[in-house]
């Protein structure tokens with residue numbers, strides 16, 4: 229179990245993490261999802277005692293990380309898969325980590341096998357592909373057989389076979405009753421791996437729900453609109469004034485979120501613009517994510533500049 233209460237981190241003027249409170253229970257894979265720079269790594273670093281909170285607290289199994297007697301046996305982490313001595317073999321890298329934490333050789337062999345690197349045990353880590361480096365990072369995180377696993381972007385750069393593998397591994401680890409937390413900025417990737425999602429935007433929580441609930445929650449109407457003549461500037465202004473969001477697609481069409489087709493055609497008629505296409509869209513996951521994390525708000529500001 230990981231618990232955060234009012235967790236806050238400020239770097240000078242930057243509020244990287246803003247009053248986060250959450251509970252991450254064992255037995256499920258929890259995804260920590262947010263765009264680049266939203267505060268995921270900073271939060272993970274605070275969980276692992278690598279950064280001190282400016283305010284609030286975070287505990288692992290009821291204790292601050294720094295107070296855990298043998299941290300590696302309780303929490304396994306991978307923050308940077310490339311943080312390995314490049315000339316060390318995979319085996320020696322794990323053996324050194326194991327020795328300094330009082331963990332025997334047999335566990336090194338076991339984790340190498342678990343992540344599918346037993347055939348590459350004597351290969352230097354510096355020659356590893358990103359996918360292999362991720363596997364080695366996960367092996368290191370699992371060395372102490374911890375009940376809590378924290379992985380920063382573990383699926384980053386994995387090919388489809390690697391994605392399939394990591395999904396299975398994390399599911400199995402959660403199925404054994406472990407707490408599994410992983411971060412990603414890639415929504416689709418996360419919806420395939422995580423049972424539960426904590427979504428953050430600009431350091432704050434914007435959603436904390438099961439993946440299923442989150443995917444069902446977005447019932448905002450979206451309509452693709454094409455104006456017969458011109459770019460539809462006046463229609464864009466009118467829909468923004470009516471409280472909707474507008475996004476201009478690469479081919480010049482407008483994607484309107486927050487108004488249905490009937491309202492849009494009424495606004496177009498009132499502004500004297502002819503519409504050549506009005507197609508309701510199925511909610512896209514990316515849009516849900518953008519809306520939740522505030523990227524949509526930024527877009528709305530851009531749309532507002534057309535006034």
Ligand SMILES: Nc1ncnc2c1ncn2[C@@H]1O[C@H](COP(=O)(O)OP(=O)(O)OP(=O)(O)O)[C@@H](O)[C@H]1O
Nearest residue numbers: 239242244262263264265266267268269270271413
């Ligand atoms: N050591 C630091 N000094 C100053 N600012 C920092 C530091 N670490 C992070 N930040 C800032 O804090 C904010 C959150 O960064 P963080 O790395 O936690 O986000 P993230 O969600 O993990 O992003 P990414 O997906 O790109 O890894 C960003 O604005 C970042 O520039």
